[in-house]
Amino acid sequence: MRLLEYQGKELFDQYGIRVPRSHLANNITEAREGAKKIGIPLVLKSQLTVGGRGKAGAILKVKSQEELEPKFTELLHKEVKGELPRGILLEEMAPIKQELYLSLFLNRSKRCYSLIASAEGGVEIESSGNKVVVDVPVDGISMQTAEDTAAKLGLTGNAAVAFVDLATKLSRFASEKEAELAEINPVAILGDGSMVALDAKVIIDDNAMFRHPELKKYEHVSALEKQAEESGFSLVELEGNIAILGNGAGLVMSTLDLVSDAGGKAGAFLDFGGKATTETIYEALKVISQIKHIDAILVNLFGGIVKTTLVAQAILDAYKNNVINVPVFARISGAESEKSREMLQGSRAKLYPTVDEAIQAAVAAVGKKQ
Incomplete structure (x- = not known):
């Protein structure tokens, strides 16, 4: 089961993974309410199961109140790869100092998770030469592995501590929810070294759904x-x-x-x-x-x-x-x-x-x- 971004972030929040303040809107009235709660400037993000929404223009910045309605309406009716959004997420803009890439995917051939991390967030990870790939047991990443990965990414001080915390929590999430993929692209590093998940791509193993009735609410049949x-x-x-x-x-x-x-x-x-x-x-x-x-x-x-x-x-x-x-x-x-x-x-x-x-x-x- 492929979750929408806002659904993945709801689960991340339950595991103590920091996410931006946000508000899901399905119409302009809800969008206005969200803008009042979050404040402008903000980001509008189409909630889609397909990838490539950034390149397709389905993520827009709103810098003034006058931009809210036309940009929201544009996204609400914008198809990406034949799919219309299931809502628009209004999200606060983060003061980003640096971006990272972090994901865990179920490596069935090795019967473990594989962690991929890169000091370059937002890139096509397949083409990035600056990445770290580490196999992780299904019961979770060790502190030593998380610390070694932070060092390989060139992280120091508060950023290294924040990365270890994030990797540990994401690994526990993937293991406990039986996720086939748990990806954050990008992870934002803020000025104080803390980290925020600016995106959430989560795929739950369909065969494990009977063990997770709490996830039933996220199922969507096209x-x-x-x-x-x-x-x-x-x-x-x-x-x-x-x-x-x-x-x-x-x-x-x-x-x-x-x-x-x-x-x-x-x-x-x-x-x-x-x-x-x-x-x-x-x-x-x-x-x-x-x-x-x-x-x-x-x-x-x-x-x-x-x-x-x-x-x-x-x-x-x-x-x-x-x-x-x-x-x-x-x-x-x-x-x-x-x-x-x-x-x-x-x-x-x-x-x-x-x-x-x-x-x-x-x-x-x-x-x-x-």
């Missing part, structure tokens, strides 16, 4: 996810451009990991289960077609209960009726797979003997489009 549920299949919208379809959550999840390993980014996770028909698979493709940032569809199907010919027919019908207009890359094996291959021959759907080949082709195709 219109497409609700439509998918009503049609009998599971959908999760993501940020990438490759939609992944399959029969079985485990199969789809492993496919998602393989796509990531191949350098691709999943834009949707769709499991149509073991009782799929041509009609339900067709409906699944209709749902996928409504996600604007999808450039390719990857199908990984093992036909046992589900006849593969049903999937092939649904794909053909979707192309015939212009439901989808992006290429399909598929690995289909099992019941009647040879017949499915014959049915799809000559269509925009490309079949491959292995899922790795299908993934490589899909990642290459969307790479060329970009």
Whole structure:
């Protein structure tokens, strides 16, 4: 479950992580109330689950009362990657002396968390050469590791003490809430060396949600996810451009990991289960077609209960009726797979003997489009 910024900050506050004073507004009346409480100047921040809002102009500074209404209205109606904001966060402006980057992500391959820190906040961390990466046990970071990381970042005095405190609290938060990601970008260092979390990107492990009823209030089902549920299949919208379809959550999840390993980014996770028909698979493709940032569809199907010919027919019908207009890359094996291959021959759907080949082709195709 991907939390909005204000939700992540509510949880940070519970763990003693300092955050700016803020006010969530859904209309201009609430925005005026927030401005009175916080004071101007302030920052307006669209509450979105997708990334890149800064580059997209979805974070604006308000320097006078006259700027509040037009800028608030602009953000309220501004889409970023096809998503409209679920509220606008009004936030006090911090007197920043320096910015840092700090995150903890669940490293499943190593069965631990990995901490990434950088003395350059706000940057694309992948391209930053000045970063520290440390593996952290799932039960939390040690004081020694936190202190060593502060030293590697060149922090001294009050800033070093504040960093150790922040890293320790963020690690406890990630562990106790079973977060897949807990990221602060940027961390603001103030003049006295204290630190404030200016952003919060938090992803909670969906499989752990039953252990955290206190987080239930943060769940949000999009219109497409609700439509998918009503049609009998599971959908999760993501940020990438490759939609992944399959029969079985485990199969789809492993496919998602393989796509990531191949350098691709999943834009949707769709499991149509073991009782799929041509009609339900067709409906699944209709749902996928409504996600604007999808450039390719990857199908990984093992036909046992589900006849593969049903999937092939649904794909053909979707192309015939212009439901989808992006290429399909598929690995289909099992019941009647040879017949499915014959049915799809000559269509925009490309079949491959292995899922790795299908993934490589899909990642290459969307790479060329970009």
